[in-house]
Amino acid sequence: MTLVLNFGLPKGSLEEATIKLFGRAGFSISKSSRSYKPCWDDPELDGRFVRAQEMSRYVEDGFFDCGLTGRDWVRENRSDVEIVADLIYSRASNRISKWVLAVPEQSDVQTVKDLEGKSIATELVQVTRDYLKENEVEAEVEFSWGATEVKVPELVDAIVDLTETGSSLRANNLRVVDVLMETNTVLIANKRSLQDPDKKAKVENIALMLQAALHADDKVGLKLNIEKAKLGEIIEQMPALRRPTVSSLTDDSWVAIETVIEKKVSRELIPALKRRGAEGIVEYPLNKIVP
Numbered sequence: 381m382t383l384v385l386n387f388g389l390p391k392g393s394l395e396e397a398t399i400k401l402f403g404r405a406g407f408s409i410s411k412s413s414r415s416y417k418p419c420w421d422d423p424e425l426d427g428r429f430v431r432a433q434e435m436s437r438y439v440e441d442g443f444f445d446c447g448l449t450g451r452d453w454v455r456e457n458r459s460d461v462e463i464v465a466d467l468i469y470s471r472a473s474n475r476i477s478k479w480v481l482a483v484p485e486q487s488d489v490q491t492v493k494d495l496e497g498k499s500i501a502t503e504l505v506q507v508t509r510d511y512l513k514e515n516e517v518e519a520e521v522e523f524s525w526g527a528t529e530v531k532v533p534e535l536v537d538a539i540v541d542l543t544e545t546g547s548s549l550r551a552n553n554l555r556v557v558d559v560l561m562e563t564n565t566v567l568i569a570n571k572r573s574l575q576d577p578d579k580k581a582k583v584e585n586i587a588l589m590l591q592a593a594l595h596a597d598d599k600v601g602l603k604l605n606i607e608k609a610k611l612g613e614i615i616e617q618m619p620a621l622r623r624p625t626v627s628s629l630t631d632d633s634w635v636a637i638e639t640v641i642e643k644k645v646s647r648e649l650i651p652a653l654k655r656r657g658a659e660g661i662v663e664y665p666l667n668k669i670v671p
Contacts, residue, residue: 386444387446416429452563462569466566467564476562477562479561481500481557484533502528509521542563567590593667607635617649624637
């Protein structure tokens, strides 16, 4: 019997980034513009696109064996699922996002305690209520369908909103009072599904390949040839995951070096290596890195 893993993919802002990530990990996903059913190039995978906000409930209930969502929505839904892997990526960048409590720049609110008896708008209602309870603050929390930043101060006194860089908050003249939680995309699985050895292995394999693709995102491979007499000083300059690989050439007075470096380092490193006598310098992209 062929294994079929029912996989939930996030619909909306994460959709295109997720399809691209799977592509780099070796899985081709295609879909029509109005379809909620992805077409996989792997016969062992099936599933559909649903909103990330709902994903953890469907995984917990067993509709999906596993899926991708935010750590924030797992907590918001109080879902009893297994977090298999952290996958730090989003629509715009590969960084961890934060849910923050924010108020207008001119607001008298300096701490959460100052929100006693006031109102807050957010998509993350349960987490916000838990946060207020922990801080012994009584305040009204209302669900926001979006464009939360524009609701203060006319409609509410404060908001709890998701931010990566804070640029949207600054653009709306908002000031961060506190951070409620950090969040990122996670691969979650149904606990009963993980009791099936074949499904567990498949989920772990997918997690490994997705993480490997993300590890390679900001790195490149680098090859070069250098005189053996200069090897010591060159090695001191060469960053690497472990140590650079050094290989002999047919000319015994020269060696080849190969390493993996941060992409942004190459713009300074390559000219420096050239000045020290390196030849045949080749930078190449990487699809996956398995640490």
